[in-house]
Amino acid sequence: MKKVVIIILGIILLGIVFVYTSLFSKEIIKTTEGNERIELCAKIVGEKYRNECYHTLALDIEDSEICIKIYGNSGIYECLKDVAIKTDDSELCIKVLSDKERNECYSKIAAQTKNAELCDKTKGNYERDKCLNNIYS
Secondary structure (H helix, E strand, O other), rough: HHHHHHHHHHHHHHHHHHHHHHHHHHHHHHHHOOHHHHHHHHHHOHHHHHHHHHHHHHOOOOHHHHHHOOOOOHHHHHHHHHHHHHOOHHHHHHHHEEEHHHHHHHHHHHHOOOOOHHHHHOOOOHHHHHHHHHHHH
């Protein structure tokens, strides 16, 4: 009888551990402090998931410096753009090399802050007009 109870308790314990690790592992990363989270991201072997981890961390703690840890220029620039938009920091937009992404960066911040001057930093009349329209619509 004791063996049966021990086996059942063991199975329940394994089930709890499995559920905890599969459902709450992302939450552990989200609630860990910045430097510890950077270390957790660095331990991820797959480049795609490691980059996503750095991107999410940069957004969560609003720190564009973390974007530099992302492998590949397009990932870095997307991260910088997203942090800029989240923090309304238009100075970060200049670091985004793609015209399309940089225009989006300025336009979204302009709309969020109702700052029409940022629309003048977009490239092309169409983009500037679209930016201004987003502010006033």
